[in-house]
Amino acid sequence: MSVRVLPAGDAALLIELDSLDAAVALTQRVRAAELPAVIDLVPAARTLLVQTAGGTDLAAIGRAVLELAADLPTQAPEATASDALVIEVSYDGPDLAAVAEAAGLDRSGVVRAHTETLWRAAFIGFAPGFAYLTGGNPRLRVPRRAESRTTVPAGSVALAGEFSAVYPRASPGGWQLIGTTDQVLWDTDADPPALLQPGRWVRFVDVTDGSPS
Amino acid sequence: MTGLEIIRPGPLSLIEDLGRPGLASSGVGRSGAADRGSFLQANRVLGNPDNAAAIECTLGGLNVRALSDLDLVITGAPAPAKVDRVPIDHGVPFPLTTGQELRLGVPKTGLRSYLAVRGGLDVPAVLGSRSTDTLSGLGPAPLAAGDQLAIGRWTEQSVADPLPTNKPPASGPLTLRVALGPRDDWFVRPTDLLDGEWLVSPNSNRVGIRLDRPEPAADQPALGRRDDTELPSEGVVLGSIQVPPSGQPVLFLADHPVTGGYPVLAVVRGADVDRAAQARPGQRLRFALE
16 A cells, blocks of 8 residues: 655645545544544545645645555455445436436336445535545446536436546536435535545446336 | 614625634535635724624725615725715724615725624524535525515623734735645645746635636646546645646635545635635736745
8 A cells, every 4th residue: 555645735635545445444543533634525536535624734634544545445345235325226317227327227227236235335426416426337337428418407417437436416418317316415404514524335226117026 | 673774785795704614524615704814803992792793895886875774894804885975984883873885896905805793693593503504515605686684682791902904915926835735746846836826716715626727828837737637535624725727726615526636735824814815816826925
């Protein structure tokens, strides 16, 4: 496991790791350690951004984070079914046919592939509460749409690259839309407002015909 | 009611406070006043809590009417201001009595003026802040003619010392101090950033300042990347100078995205980001190592 500490201005450090799983694990450790002056953590695909209040000894923070990064697990922990947030999906999205064609599957094959594995929220980006879910069937790796939509409704279930996601709020978007869910993923009165936090497991369940199949 | 009515918002007037720190792992950026120093100055001179919401007015043009007797102050870009044709001193509190109108002209230097009210603007908070985040759409809508804004109750408190008076924004070339990294090693010659002047593009906003070269001349190199590897998205901080494949850098301001997919060559020193937020389209910038 290699860990690099990179400067990110006078109040932050960017910690670079080998893998997403390492970034998620380090985020949990740094959060639990409650380092003084650390005000925000931004985990991403291969990195963890550690933001401080400023006027802090960044070298000391870097050393503390490196210590926490010792013997990080290189693989995601085993998930158990009870850890997973169940998201019920009607697979009726406008891009389902295009995804099926790109994946070399029929529609029910796409639904099966999307529901048969557990997904994991890797990091949040693009928009408030927008979680990038990883761990899906590699056949579902499809490119983004050639043209973005100006509005994608909240609750749209989507694919792009190695990721799946549920649009937490209406926004523009270029991902392939395969279904919809009523699950509320974003609530400004909740703490935290995003239901899917990095590391959270997700299982999609098919309710296209009204009831879980 | 106690309050303030917007008669004309000018090109862009927004409600801002100190933003939403600590929510990045939910994908929420900090947002808040773009020039925090000028914003804090306004609250300090009025004896408000530091986080009291105020109006951030871009390039003047704001007219307001008092719905009750108010005390206000204007800081940041020195927009010429008048109450009943009487000029108001910049940075000094002044009364606006019920029915009186305040008019802000266009500032000669700087971009963003702060109009604060004793008691602060009392609009509903979203995730603990009254700031408009123009990127995510969180917070109040941009101010529009006819909006009536309630004012919070002011209680005398132990007032922190006013900040040292902000220098008015300069009109000439600005020099901003930077530290290289985190991704300077992605560029052929990272110090090309420090070489020559950059121009603030008209296509700049609260998300970021787009930077052009004044003339695409040979002595002002573009920022060439070592290769065209894609960077997995990573967290970015306020003041980051991100370089997309076009080579046209973006200097991130208050409403910057939480993560970015292009390498960040350098980060502007925290203390200099406020000055960057006052840079007008067409103004020249230079970057220097600390």
